[in-house]
């Protein structure tokens with residue numbers, strides 16, 4: 342029997358250490374560090390690197406990486422259990438060396454980068470000495486790469502990039518951007534794009550504005566999703582990442598791991614919201630009794646627990662299947678299912694937690710409004726939910742064969758006739774004796 346829902350004692354000890362460290366050392370950082378990606382912020386520079394060293398000494402730095410890149414090569418199940426805890430604090434992934442989008446970007450650099458590119462871009466990225474940006478979405482449409490127009494044209498030993506990108510997260514802090522641009526417009530969409538490494542100090546690269554999410558303050562310029570203009574941006578030919586025309590394949594490599602890591606951290610965030618909801622329900626009274634005594638509040642708690650646990654099990658099973666098959670193609674249905682389920686569970690639990698906290702819950706003195714918007718973030722970044730549902734349906738339907746009869750194979754008269762034919766002798770004997 343191979344079924345087991347327990348963590349072994351040795352790894353549980355590591356998880357206990359991580360949990361305590363996140364609670365005591367990292368959660369408070371979210372109140373004093375504006376962005377864990379802003380390497381130049383002096384407060385961040387003082388508080389984050391010493392914590393990163395503690396993680397390194399404990400041997401838990403960048404656990405998603407294989408030993409060839411200095412990681413432990415943890416499988417996805419262990420990563421899932423660890424990322425759940427890291428999801429509790431915004432700065433935790435950075436302290437543990439596994440923050441998006443740098444993880445996905447390092448994944449493609451490790452996979453497709455030349456030795457020179459790895460030395461220049463990957464090594465400092467893995468040490469978190471620099472941060473990176475992934476620049477793919479365009480204003481006229483993100484879910485459909487066929488409408489992307491930002492292009493690169495070869496000019497001697499250089500490529501010249503022109504166009505605009507939208508929601509290039511962390512471009513303002515990044516040392517380089519990975520831009521997916523059209524190099525071969527006459528090819529089929531899958532072979533039209535190439536990836537380029539664009540250092541952020543390259544002339545012609547301009548941030549039009551830094552767009553924020555709904556809970557951020559426009560006046561404080563807190564946005565970190567850049568609207569980027571590439572105006573005759575010249576990069577050397579050696580900055581082509583992967584093959585010319587192979588940008589789409591590179592993009593797919595990037596998103597496989599990233600999507601599941603987001604889900605793991607979301608599982609932890611949802612658990613934290615659930616904890617808040619439960620604490621309030623057993624602390625606050627109305628009409629002389631605790632909120633937890635009201636059946637509709639009980640329903641909110643029960644529904645949240647059920648959705649949360651179902652999601653958690655789906656994430657863990659997907660992680661287990663990734664480890665088992667070692668082939669993302671075989672688990673694309675599962676990864677898309679996790680990605681599609683994630684925003685709904687997150688949004689439901691965040692909304693219920695807000696509701697149970699009443700006016701306080703709707704205020705900026707509790708984190709729920711932020712969390713509700715963040716749930717939409719999870720349903721948009723790395724592809725909208727609808728697109729993932731289409732993937733799930735397609736892959737599920739691949740396992741079925743059509744019925745060539747006018748009536749479906751489950752048609753009861755047909756099944757009854759088949760059963761009667763199979764047991765004709767039995768039926769005949771019994772009919773004779775009746």
Ligand SMILES: Cc1cc2nc3c(=O)[nH]c(=O)nc-3n(C[C@H](O)[C@H](O)[C@H](O)COP(=O)(O)OP(=O)(O)OC[C@H]3O[C@@H](n4cnc5c(N)ncnc54)[C@H](O)[C@@H]3O)c2cc1C
Pocket residue numbers: 442474475476477478479480481482483484485507508509510511566717718721722723724725726727728731
């Ligand atoms: C917080 C955040 C961070 C992001 N970071 C990055 C980043 O770092 N780099 C980057 O390149 N991009 C980033 N994105 C962009 C993200 O990839 C896009 O938002 C996403 O691909 C959707 O594109 P769009 O926003 O242009 O929406 P559109 O393409 O206009 O789609 C709008 C809506 O239409 C519906 N829809 C779309 N396609 C289908 C379909 N096939 N079937 C049914 N309905 C559909 C969905 O409801 C979808 O939300 C980020 C987005 C967010 C919210």
